Amino acid sequence: MEPNLTDKDAGTAAARPLLETRLERYGAVGLILALAVGSMLISSYHLSLLTTITIFAFSAMGLNLLSGNAGLISIAHAAFMGLGAFTAAWFAIDLGIPILIAIILAGIVSAGVGLLFGIPSLRLSGLYLILATFAAQIILYWFFEQALWLTKSPDGRFVGIPEVMGFEFGDPWHYYLLVLVFTIAGAVVYLNILRSGLGRSLEVIKERPIVSQMMGVNLQRTKLIAFTIGHFYAGVAGALYGWHLQFVATEAFDLMGSIELLVMIIIGGLGSLAGAVLGATFIVVVPELLDMAGRRLVDDMGLMAPIRMFIYGLLVVIFLIYEPHGLARTWRKLVRYFNKKLFKNKNEH
Amino acid sequence: MNPEPHQNQPALNVDGLEAAYQDVVRVLHNISFHIHEQECVALLGSNGAGKTTTLKSISGLLQGDGSVTGGKVYLHGEDVTGKPAHFMVPKGVIQVLEGRYVFPDLNVRDNLLMGAYTRMDRTHIEDEIDRIFGYFPQLKDRLHTKAGYLSGGEQQMLVIGRALLAKPRILLLDEPSMGLAPKLVREVFEIIERIRSEENLTLLLVEQNANMALRLAERAYLMETGSIVLEGTADELMEDPRLQEVYLGGLNS
Numbered sequence: 001m002e003p004n005l006t007d008k009d010a011g012t013a014a015a016r017p018l019l020e021t022r023l024e025r026y027g028a029v030g031l032i033l034a035l036a037v038g039s040m041l042i043s044s045y046h047l048s049l050l051t052t053i054t055i056f057a058f059s060a061m062g063l064n065l066l067s068g069n070a071g072l073i074s075i076a077h078a079a080f081m082g083l084g085a086f087t088a089a090w091f092a093i094d095l096g097i098p099i100l101i102a103i104i105l106a107g108i109v110s111a112g113v114g115l116l117f118g119i120p121s122l123r124l125s126g127l128y129l130i131l132a133t134f135a136a137q138i139i140l141y142w143f144f145e146q147a148l149w150l151t152k153s154p155d156g157r158f159v160g161i162p163e164v165m166g167f168e169f170g171d172p173w174h175y176y177l178l179v180l181v182f183t184i185a186g187a188v189v190y191l192n193i194l195r196s197g198l199g200r201s202l203e204v205i206k207e208r209p210i211v212s213q214m215m216g217v218n219l220q221r222t223k224l225i226a227f228t229i230g231h232f233y234a235g236v237a238g239a240l241y242g243w244h245l246q247f248v249a250t251e252a253f254d255l256m257g258s259i260e261l262l263v264m265i266i267i268g269g270l271g272s273l274a275g276a277v278l279g280a281t282f283i284v285v286v287p288e289l290l291d292m293a294g295r296r297l298v299d300d301m302g303l304m305a306p307i308r309m310f311i312y313g314l315l316v317v318i319f320l321i322y323e324p325h326g327l328a329r330t331w332r333k334l335v336r337y338f339n340k341k342l343f344k345n346k347n348e349h
Numbered sequence: 350m351n352p353e354p355h356q357n358q359p360a361l362n363v364d365g366l367e368a369a370y371q372d373v374v375r376v377l378h379n380i381s382f383h384i385h386e387q388e389c390v391a392l393l394g395s396n397g398a399g400k401t402t403t404l405k406s407i408s409g410l411l412q413g414d415g416s417v418t419g420g421k422v423y424l425h426g427e428d429v430t431g432k433p434a435h436f437m438v439p440k441g442v443i444q445v446l447e448g449r450y451v452f453p454d455l456n457v458r459d460n461l462l463m464g465a466y467t468r469m470d471r472t473h474i475e476d477e478i479d480r481i482f483g484y485f486p487q488l489k490d491r492l493h494t495k496a497g498y499l500s501g502g503e504q505q506m507l508v509i510g511r512a513l514l515a516k517p518r519i520l521l522l523d524e525p526s527m528g529l530a531p532k533l534v535r536e537v538f539e540i541i542e543r544i545r546s547e548e549n550l551t552l553l554l555v556e557q558n559a560n561m562a563l564r565l566a567e568r569a570y571l572m573e574t575g576s577i578v579l580e581g582t583a584d585e586l587m588e589d590p591r592l593q594e595v596y597l598g599g600l601n602s
Contacts, residue, residue, distance in 0.1 A: 204452055211450040216438030216467035
């Protein structure tokens with residue numbers, strides 16, 4: 001990012017390592033290996049779920065930066081994913097740009113549009129900002145239905161099997177590995193932002209906008225950077241999602257999608273990487289589990305379908321009552337507990 | 350300290366300042382005053398006199414809901430009228446807001462570090478934190494406590510310490526006594542006095558506690574409904590019956 005900004009870690013808790021404890025470091029390596037190898041072994045249905053989770057974790061990181069860290073609540077994140085999905089398809093298929101570049105370009109387009117919507121929102125906060133992002137959601141969705149040069153049909157467009165430099169991602173496992181690489185890169189960038197001066201300024205403008213300015217934080221620039229980076233993540237995630245399903249469905253990027261993304265980071269935990277990952281896992285897995293339970297318990301899905309959403313909502317509410325700081329905190333408690341058990345007295349640094 | 354081009358040029362010169370909120374509500378009328386290098390000047394006045402607005406128009410915090418509509422602000426001779434805070438902070442103009450606004454979720458150390466946000470010279474920051482603990486030994490014991498859990502007095506000390514880490518040349522202090530017990534008020538003022546002499550600070554102090562402020566300041570200006578109505582040395586104002594009138598009732602009533 002901007003070197004003169006990220007370099008300012010005078011404002012941060014001096015040079016914190018990327019992963020703080022040994023368990024986190026071993027855990028991260030272990031998790032990546034387990035995902036890379038394990039994804040080869042599981043069924044295609046589970047692999048598809050895993051890919052979806054990974055893509056949404058990536059997207060949720062961007063939203064968490066914007067809404068969790070900087071406190072700029074957005075209910076348009078899915079629309080920006082859609083923008084990324086459609087522009088990536090347009091770049092790759094209509095213009096013949098290589099897919100990897102198209103994905104990055106889609107991120108840049110989404111970041112640019114996010115920046116544009118961010119400018120009029122600069123003076124807004126709280127409920128008014130939510131309304132402004134609501135407008136962005138409506139406008140973008142309307143645009144998807146109208147701009148047929150981009151979207152081909154109001155319902156969306158087929159994008160086919162992705163191909164990078166002559167290599168076809170026909171095997172979903174290969175595509176999963178591509179998504180995983182993107183997500184790991186996104187996670188490293190996200191963690192780095194959090195421990196940089198930029199990350200600290202995002203945190204303080206949320207808590208105390210005026211005092212932050214008094215400390216020399218450029219409030220408007222910091223907000224615009226948050227809009228830009230957050231929506232870059234959305235655009236890239238959208239592009240990845242399009243090729244995952246091989247069809248970019250306009251419907252997937254409606255208001256409900258945006259709210260689900262917001263619920264992800266609230267349930268997962270605001271402002272942390274673990275929050276984005278755990279929240280995405282929760283939101284993707286729970287409805288599937290409910291479906292599965294529904295099939296086991298009652299064969300008639302007609303009966304299960306209406307109460308499925310009810311149970312889903314109920315779970316979300318119960319969750320927020322008992323762990324209002326999100327799964328990430330539950331996770332941290334577990335990590336601290338195991339860290340003590342496993343690395344007793346050895347964790348000196 | 351940079352050498353001054355003109356020895357007699359004031360550190361801060363405010364000339365005919367006018368300010369308004371939302372372009373409608375005019376709150377400052379033709380405010381003019383100056384502060385010399387290493388001088389302490391107090392702005393006195395009752396609620397709503399425009400003291401805080403004056404500070405904010407200087408430090409650049411007015412942007413957003415208000416703006417400077419007329420007049421000039423000169424910092425060491427340079428025109429800085431209407432410049433934003435992130436421009437003024439590196440210039441050494443630091444405001445301590447009234448109301449002890451710490452970052453509640455950050456610990457004491459991180460709060461202090463936030464003061465150094467715009468600083469490029471980072472090598473001495475640890476030493477400077479130690480020096481600040483020399484003024485506020487209480488804070489040292491609470492280094493890793495979340496600032497939200499500090500007492501009011503400690504929070505006031507923290508925000509002053511945080512401002513010091515920004516390397517102020519002119520410190521704008523807004524109501525450091527607000528909401529503190531009389532004993533704490535004295536303590537805070539003693540520390541400010543000490544900091545002032547040891548750091549060679551130029552100080553613009555806004556206070557309702559005129560008594561305390563006039564003991565610290567060399568000169569003072571008295572504001573009423575957006576205008577300066579009285580000025581003089583601290584001793585002169587201390588004796589002036591009009592000061593009491595302003596606090597107890599209007600000048601013209």
